[in-house]
Structures are given as C-alpha cells and as structure tokens.
Amino acid sequence: MRCSKCGRPYAFDPKDNTLRLSDVRIRRLVKKISDEGRVSVSVSQLWFAVTRSTRARGESLAGTLGCSALAAMAGGGLIALGLSIGEQAATATVIGGIILWAVLIVLVVAPAGRRNRRKALAFGYFTSVLMSRWQTVYGALPAGVVDDSALRGLPRPERPAAVLLCPDRSIAAFLAANGVPQRHTLALVPDVRDVQAIPGTPPVIVLHHADPIGCRLPGLVRAALPGRRVVDAGLPPRAVMNAPGALPLLGDKPEPEVLAALHEVRAAGELTDAEVAWLAKGRSGSLAGVPPVKLLAVVTKVVERVTAAADPARHEAEAVGFLTWPGGAVPGLLDSVPADAKPPRPATGEPREPDLYDYGLPRLLICQSRSVARMLLANDVHLEAACPVFAADDLPLDPRLAAGLGRVEGATVHVLHDASAPGVALTARVRDELSGPGGATGTGVPGVRVVSMGLVPRHAAALRLYARKGPASSPDGDPMPAALEPREREWLAAGRFAEVESVPPARLLRTVLRLVRGPRTPVHSGWSGLRALRTAGFMTWPSGTPTGTPTGTPTGPPMSDSPGETRTRDDEPATRNPLPR
Numbered sequence: 001m002r003c004s005k006c007g008r009p010y011a012f013d014p015k016d017n018t019l020r021l022s023d024v025r026i027r028r029l030v031k032k033i034s035d036e037g038r039v040s041v042s043v044s045q046l047w048f049a050v051t052r053s054t055r056a057r058g059e060s061l062a063g064t065l066g067c068s069a070l071a072a073m074a075g076g077g078l079i080a081l082g083l084s085i086g087e088q089a090a091t092a093t094v095i096g097g098i099i100l101w102a103v104l105i106v107l108v109v110a111p112a113g114r115r116n117r118r119k120a121l122a123f124g125y126f127t128s129v130l131m132s133r134w135q136t137v138y139g140a141l142p143a144g145v146v147d148d149s150a151l152r153g154l155p156r157p158e159r160p161a162a163v164l165l166c167p168d169r170s171i172a173a174f175l176a177a178n179g180v181p182q183r184h185t186l187a188l189v190p191d192v193r194d195v196q197a198i199p200g201t202p203p204v205i206v207l208h209h210a211d212p213i214g215c216r217l218p219g220l221v222r223a224a225l226p227g228r229r230v231v232d233a234g235l236p237p238r239a240v241m242n243a244p245g246a247l248p249l250l251g252d253k254p255e256p257e258v259l260a261a262l263h264e265v266r267a268a269g270e271l272t273d274a275e276v277a278w279l280a281k282g283r284s285g286s287l288a289g290v291p292p293v294k295l296l297a298v299v300t301k302v303v304e305r306v307t308a309a310a311d312p313a314r315h316e317a318e319a320v321g322f323l324t325w326p327g328g329a330v331p332g333l334l335d336s337v338p339a340d341a342k343p344p345r346p347a348t349g350e351p352r353e354p355d356l357y358d359y360g361l362p363r364l365l366i367c368q369s370r371s372v373a374r375m376l377l378a379n380d381v382h383l384e385a386a387c388p389v390f391a392a393d394d395l396p397l398d399p400r401l402a403a404g405l406g407r408v409e410g411a412t413v414h415v416l417h418d419a420s421a422p423g424v425a426l427t428a429r430v431r432d433e434l435s436g437p438g439g440a441t442g443t444g445v446p447g448v449r450v451v452s453m454g455l456v457p458r459h460a461a462a463l464r465l466y467a468r469k470g471p472a473s474s475p476d477g478d479p480m481p482a483a484l485e486p487r488e489r490e491w492l493a494a495g496r497f498a499e500v501e502s503v504p505p506a507r508l509l510r511t512v513l514r515l516v517r518g519p520r521t522p523v524h525s526g527w528s529g530l531r532a533l534r535t536a537g538f539m540t541w542p543s544g545t546p547t548g549t550p551t552g553t554p555t556g557p558p559m560s561d562s563p564g565e566t567r568t569r570d571d572e573p574a575t576r577n578p579l580p581r
Contacts, residue, residue, distance in 0.1 A: 011137040012130070019050060021130070026050075026142055034144045035293045040177040043147050044170035044288040047126045052247060068103045075099030146177040151188075156198075160187040161307040163195050164299075165221065166207040167214075171287050171295075178296055184303045192224050201228055203306050207299065208234035210285030212254045215271060216261050233302045237275040240285030247289060253282040334374055361404035361411060363387045363516060365453075366395070368417040368426050372500050372508075379509055385516040387414075392426060396433055405434070406445040413448060414516055419455035419465075420497030425478035427452040452481070453515055457488040460498035467498040 002009050014020040029049050034041050075096040082093030135141060150173040164186045166172040172188055175181065181188045187198055195204055206221055208214030218232040240246045254262070259280055265271045287295060363385070367373040370391040376382070382389045390397070405411040415430055417423035431450040460467055472495040480489055500508065 009137050011134045017130075021050065023134075026134070030142045030144050033292055037144055039292055039296055040144055040146050040150075040174065041292045042170040042174040042177075042288070043127055043131060043141070043145060044123065044168070044286070045174065045292050046142070046145055047123050048286065048288040050126070068106055071099055072103045075103065146173050148173050150174075150177040154181065154188065156187050157185050159185075159200060160198065160202050161185040162202050162303065163187045163189060163198055163204045164207065164303070165189055165192065165195060165204055165217075167191070167217070168207075168209065168287060171207065174292065175296075175299065180296070180299060180303065184300075184307055186303065192221050195221070195225065203229040203231060203309075205231045205233050205302060205306055207287070209287055210235040210237045210240050210248075212258050212262055212279050212284075215265055215275075215279065216258075219265060219268065219270070229306075231302065231306050232270070233299065235285055235287055235290065237278050237283075237285065238272070240283075240289075241275070241278055246285065248283045248285050251282045251284060253280065334371075334378060336371075357400035357404060359404060360407035361388070361401060362408045363412050363414065364397075364401070364405065365389045365414045365416060365512070365516060366392060366426075366430055367500070368392045368415075368423050369500055372416065375505065376509070376512060381509065381512060381516075385513055387516050392417075392430075395430070402434060402445050405448050409447070411445075411448050413450045414453045415450065416453045416500060416512065417455065418497055418499045419457050419460045419467075419492075420499075421473040421477060421480070421492045421495075423497070424452075424456060424481055424484065424492065427481070428478070453512070455498060455500060455503075456484065457491045457496075457498075458485070463503060465498040465502045467496050470495045470497060 001011075001013060010023050012021040012023055012026070014022045026046075030041065030046060031037060033045060033049050075098075078092045078096030078099065080096075082090060082096065085092075131141065141147060148169050151169065154176050161184060164175070164181065166175065166188065167190050169190055172190060176188060180186065187202070189195055189198075204221060204225065206218045208217045214234055215237065218230055218234070222228075222230045240248050259276075262271065262276050262279060266273065266276050290298075365376070365381075365385075365387050367376065367389065368391075370393055373389050373391040376389050381387070388401070405413070413430060413434060415427045417426045427450055434445050434448050434450065455465075459465075473493050480492065484492075503511075
C-alpha cells in the first residue's frame, strides 16, 4: 500500500483493520510505553498496549440486568406511591417515571454496546500478520521493539550471581535487550532443566505470569532443586485483581488436576482463597500488561536484593555506601549520642546576658527523645518558632525558665513524645513538674498549658509508621490519658510503640513549626487597609463620637477585634480573627 499523495509505502490502513491501526499510531504507542525510547520493549508488550482499549473493564450483561431490575422496582414503587396519595406526591410520580425511562434506555443501549465492542486481537495474528506486514514494508520491527532474536548469542557467565528463570521468551528478550543479565551477572534461562545444567548453587529467581501454571512454577522449581534458594518474583494474582487499571485476560477454566494443584499452593500459604477462586474462573494476568518501565524497575530491585544477599563482600560494600567521604562523615547527618552519655545540665550561674531570664517565655518544647531535640535544634526550630527546645532528660527545668513561663498569660509547653506507654504519660509528668504546688523545681507555675503534640497510636496508623513491640506494660503503671480510644489503649498495653524518629524529617519539621508557632499573622496590604477603612464609616469626627450619639455607644470595632489579632483562650489553639466587613 502506498500513499496517494506522496507515494510512500505504509503498513496499516485504519480502514482495513478492526483496531483502526495506522503506522503513526504504532510509533506513538512504542514511544509511550518505552518512556520516550529510553527502554526497549517486546512484541508482546506492544501487543498488549495496542489491544488495551479492547479490554476495557465493563459491567457484565447479568449485572446490567440485575441493576436495571432493582431500578425498575424502585421507579414503579414511586409511581404507585404518587398515584395512591394524589397531587401531594406528584414529585414522586415524576421521579419514578424518570427512573423507568432511564432503565429503558439502558436496556436498549447496553446490548448494542456489547455487540459493537471490538474483540481483543489474538497475539498470534498480531505477530504473524501485522508485525510481518510491518517488517515487509520497513525491513525491521518498529524502532525500540525487540523479538526473541535478542536472546540469540546472549553470553552465559561461568559463575553467575543468580539464575533468572523466565519461561516467557518475549519477556526474557525484553530483559536481555535492556541489559539486565549483563549488569548483574545473571544466567537467563527459560526452563528449569537449564537451571540444573548450571554449575554451583546460585539462587534462582522465578519470573512468571499470574496464571495457574505460573503460580505453580516456584513450587515445582523448589521440588526439582532441593536445598536451593528459590525466590518467587512473579506476578501474583492479587496484583491484577486489586490494581486499578490492570486488565486481566479471560481464557478457559483450568482442568480439575490443575485446580487441585492450586489448592495445594494455597495450603502452602502462597495463594489466598480469593486468588484461587479468581484463577478458577479462567482469569489470568500477563507480565506484558505491566508497564515496561515499572517491570524493569521491579525485576532490577529483586535481582539486586538477591545477589547482594548471596555475595557477602558485595553486601558489606553496599553497607559502606556507594559514595564515601574522606573523613567518614556524611553531610547533614548528626553524630550519634552514646547510650551511656549523661544529659547535659543547664548552667546555674549567671548567663552572658544579665537580663536573659527577665523576659517572658510564651512557649517551650520538650521532646521525649534527645536525638529528636538535637535534630530540631540543628534545623533552627528554636529560632524560627522563638521556642526553646529541651529533652525529657533535662527535667526538672531551670527555675528561671519556669518563672519566664509564668510571666506570660497563656504560656504553653508542647510535649513531643513517642506513641508508647511511657510517651503518652510524659505529658502528665511535665504538667506535674510545672503546675503542681511548688512543682518539682520548687517554683510552681499555675496557668501554664501543657499540650501533647503526639504521637499517639492513631497518628502512627495514619502515617503508616514502623511499629515495634516490646514487653507489655504493667497494669500498675502510669495511667493513660482519658482521650485515648479503647483500641489505642489495647495497642499500648500490648507493648507496641512507634517512635518520632520514624516520621520523615521534613514532615516532622513542618508539623512542629506549624503547631508551635500557631496561626500566622496575616500580611497587610493596600486591599486589607481599604477593607479596614469600611469599619470607620463614611463620616467621622475628630473626637471619635458623632453628634447625637449617646455616651457609651461604640462607634467602631473594639480593640480586641482588630484585624489580624491572634489570641489563645484556655486549651483552644490560637485562631485568627476575621477581618471586619
């Protein structure tokens, strides 16, 4: 076929194939799935991308009929209700009629849509007809697409770090074309008999589809190679079942003996009941359906993990790090605090500035972990938030600091602690230190708010923090705060805990600054000034009291409601008053 205008040959005419393929569309698809040509893709991956639109998920005809029947019953009920009541229920009659019309439209359109749905193109037809036509016109496959020829002449190392077993030759060609075996010294084989021919006992990585044969393959390899480490890196059925956008294939239901073998795999704990039921319906998932860039990244990560564990020298080298510095210090990493180091005590003598302790102290932060306190100080939280930062080891506080808190009305002490039984009890301990009669410091500071900043178990669950388990807490231990939910109390009583150190540092800094500083003062501009002028009135008098206004009548907003004022009342967080309108 040749173009009628330029006379150049082309492979596909959109009018001659059911998928409306054209040469330009094929090139665009290859460019898209190959990450702008950065990776090579296989013919099977291109086939899956071409036929993806024909595999769109949709409601089955049975589901459509069931939903339509329920909607028709609801619509008929509304119409019957409206007719029985009369004009007072005319709205119900109208809504019921609309529902019945919608059901009728769905019943007419749904079968027609199913008849017009294009069938998925068979892989054999795609390779033998369409790709052969492309090679006839252009002399080769599309740029960036490889076939099984990529496996020819692939060198096999004498002492491989691992063996990668991939029965799908198209996916194996994809990995070989992207240099995975060469970079990691792998032996890429398609059959378990080839694994037995490799000298030594390197670990075996099994890469398979999410189908009955693939799910059985790791167990068969373990049985054929007793004593060898076998890593299942295949596509699990749950990844296709639950992933949004994943399109499973539908084929014939497995034979009874295959289904029995799947139940044995489930008994071994490698499959769930839902996965076995999903496979029993003839559904499967192909590695070709995984985006090539993502598949390459996952396989590379698994290979690196397996080969590093098999090679102690490489594992030690990775522990040192790829990049090292002559002095051994990593920029931005604080030195660790020795476990037996004693906490530094504050100086009791006269400070450099004689009037340092004469000022009021509106806020103070106490951290349960000294390493967290050091991190916050290293990032200048005490300067940005105008808030001294101490560790729980520094308690009791210097009496002069406690006196500074007492000079400010509504002074607040924030407590940052772990989601643990000792952590949630730290707030009460700090409150006893400061608010008791005389306090542990000898100077009671009544009126100082002691606020828990967290963590609590629900914070750890929401942030998905790494939680560990220690010895269960004693019932005679410190009482837990009343604000904790019952499941949080059970979580803490079981000895579970999550540390503040597991929160990402950048997120921890943002949260601490936001909670400690409170709401920011609004930035005044020309527009905010004009809005404030509206409260003064159109005509004003120098004395501030217009003629005829009774004495004591306010002529403007009170001082306490001035724009941008920030105040703290009881235990409520500081809020910004709205601008008067």
